[in-house]
Amino acid sequence: MLTLKLLLVPAFLLMLSLAGRRFGPQVAGWLAGLPVVTGPILFFLAVERGAGFAADAATLALSAVLASVSFSLAYAHAGLRGPWPIALAAGLAAWGAAAWGLSSLRVSAGLALAVSLVTLLAAPRFFPGVTPPPAGHPMGPVELLLRMLAGAVLTVAVTTAAATLGPAWSGLLAVFPVLGIVLAVFSHRQQGAGFAAALLRAMATGLYAFVAFCFVLALGLPAWGTAWAFAVATLAALATQAATSGRIALPARRPT
Numbered sequence: 001m002l003t004l005k006l007l008l009v010p011a012f013l014l015m016l017s018l019a020g021r022r023f024g025p026q027v028a029g030w031l032a033g034l035p036v037v038t039g040p041i042l043f044f045l046a047v048e049r050g051a052g053f054a055a056d057a058a059t060l061a062l063s064a065v066l067a068s069v070s071f072s073l074a075y076a077h078a079g080l081r082g083p084w085p086i087a088l089a090a091g092l093a094a095w096g097a098a099a100w101g102l103s104s105l106r107v108s109a110g111l112a113l114a115v116s117l118v119t120l121l122a123a124p125r126f127f128p129g130v131t132p133p134p135a136g137h138p139m140g141p142v143e144l145l146l147r148m149l150a151g152a153v154l155t156v157a158v159t160t161a162a163a164t165l166g167p168a169w170s171g172l173l174a175v176f177p178v179l180g181i182v183l184a185v186f187s188h189r190q191q192g193a194g195f196a197a198a199l200l201r202a203m204a205t206g207l208y209a210f211v212a213f214c215f216v217l218a219l220g221l222p223a224w225g226t227a228w229a230f231a232v233a234t235l236a237a238l239a240t241q242a243a244t245s246g247r248i249a250l251p252a253r254r255p256t
Contacts, residue, residue, distance in 0.1 A: 010152045029199040030244070032179045033206020035213045035237060041174040042217060043230055045167075051221040051229070053167050058217035060171025063107045065116035065207055067098035069123045071177045072200035075184050076128055079193040084185050087193075091177070091184070099172045109218040116211045123204040130194045130201075179203075208244050213237035 015031070038061055046054035075091030107115075161173055180203060188196040213233045220229035 010149070026198060026202040028183065029202025030206040030241075032183060032199075032203050033208070033210050034241060035210045037176075037178050038174045038210065039213065039230075039234070041170075042214075043226070045170055045174075046221060046226045046230075049167075051226055053170075054226070055218050055221040056167035057171035057174060058214045058221065059107055059109050059112050060102065060168050061174045062109070062171075062211060062214035062218060063102050063105075063112035063115050064099060064172045064175035065211060066119045067095045067102065067172065068175050068177055068180065068207065069119050069204055070098040071095040071180055072184075072203055073123070073126055075180070076197040076200045079184070079188055079196050080128055080130070084188040084196075087188065087196075088181065088185055091181075095177060103168050103172060109215060112218070113211070113215050116207075120204055120207055120211070124201065127201040127204075128197055130197045205244050206241070209237040209241040212240040 042054050042058055042061065045057050071091040071094055074094035075087045078090035079087035165173070180200065184196045184200055187199055213236060216233035216236045217229055220232055223229075224232070
């Protein structure tokens with residue numbers, strides 16, 4: 001599992017960073033909604049703790065879309081008004097408040113689905129209005145390596161904590177905004193607050209695939225077992241991701 005943590009998330013961050021450079025923040029944010037961090041966490045919880053434990057964690061992860069979007073909204077608004085440390089603190093505070101509230105609730109798969117869908121449908125109205133900057137901003141190898149390293153460190157820390165807790169906080173921490181933190185902070189520092197805000201807004205669209213993935217796991221793990229549930233959940237996520245591709249507008253690239 002450690003090898004997977006150290007390879008999968010940094011490799012995905014590399015892909016997202018290159019996509020952001022070539023196609024702009026909307027495409028990078030949309031792709032970041034895929035359950036690349038959450039999926040492996042839930043899979044190993046299922047292997048190590050059982051399908052029932054992982055199904056409960058998937059239900060809380062599904063409801064935690066509210067916490068993920070809370071992070072993105074708070075960071076996007078604060079980032080347009082101050083430097084990235086202030087924006088990051090605001091985003092983490094919003095995530096923590098939402099996650100704490102969810103941790104005290106008894107959430108069913110149906111209720112979690114309703115919470116996540118209402119959150120994603122309402123979210124675009126609350127993001128700041130920014131004109132997406134063009135793609136094509138230069139990014140050096142040191143910048144890419146730092147992003148990948150930060151992603152690996154955060155993933156190991158979060159998954160280690162999740163493995164020691166009950167299903168509620170295991171599920172909530174599975175949706176800790178590892179990708180959002182790395183992409184927002186590094187994009188904010190190098191490409192500006194507008195780029196970061198546009199990227200975080202696009203992540204809300206990409207999270208529909210995440211919702212499909214977690215909902216299938218919440219229902220399918222007890223009935224189908226780990227292998228079949230994860231196979232069907234992955235297919236559902238990919239199909240949902242493809243279905244939302246038309247909602248992503250590609251900005252014009254800078255002339256070279």
